[in-house]
Amino acid sequence: MNDEADREPARDPQDLARLLVSREQAGDAEGMVALYEPDAILDIGGGQLARGRDAIRAFYAELVAAGQRFELGDQRPAIVNGDLALTSTRLRNGTVTVEIAHRQGDGTWLWAIDQPSILP
Numbered sequence: 001m002n003d004e005a006d007r008e009p010a011r012d013p014q015d016l017a018r019l020l021v022s023r024e025q026a027g028d029a030e031g032m033v034a035l036y037e038p039d040a041i042l043d044i045g046g047g048q049l050a051r052g053r054d055a056i057r058a059f060y061a062e063l064v065a066a067g068q069r070f071e072l073g074d075q076r077p078a079i080v081n082g083d084l085a086l087t088s089t090r091l092r093n094g095t096v097t098v099e100i101a102h103r104q105g106d107g108t109w110l111w112a113i114d115q116p117s118i119l120p
Contacts, residue, residue: 007031009108013078013085013101016111021070029060036111037102043115073097085109 007023010016016035023031033053036042042050042059050056073091083103090096100113 007034009106010035010101010110011108013080013087013103013109014075016087016099016101016109017075017089017097018072021072024060024064024068024070027064029057029064032060032064033057036114040111041113043117045117087111 008015008019010019020032020035023029023035033056036053036056038053040052040056042056044050044059050059071092073089073095076088076090078101079086085101085103087099087101088097095117097114097116099111099115101109102112103109
């Protein structure tokens with residue numbers, strides 16, 4: 001799964017969370033990064049933002065190396081407005097994630113903004 005050509009694209013904004021979790025569980029940090037637009041922003045906690053794929057790659061590579069394991073939570077239905085979608089998931093511990101996805105020219109979806117924890 002480490003070859004980008006073999007990775008399943010997100011054909012619906014709802015696919016992004018599932019793909020992120022499955023790639024993280026497989027230790028595929030590069031595949032995780034491929035779910036983000038080149039200039040995406042990821043809130044990495046502590047008031048810090050990872051801006052762009054290089055910074056997001058560094059964050060996820062460290063997370064995967066540390067053995068962190070994601071679980072797919074209760075995904076809320078995406079709210080789609082044209083080429084933008086608001087996605088959100090409530091995890092078992094009560095944490096809520098919120099993301100903005102953007103439809104690409106080929107019809108697939110990538111995250112532009114990701115805030116993985118808005119509620120403790």
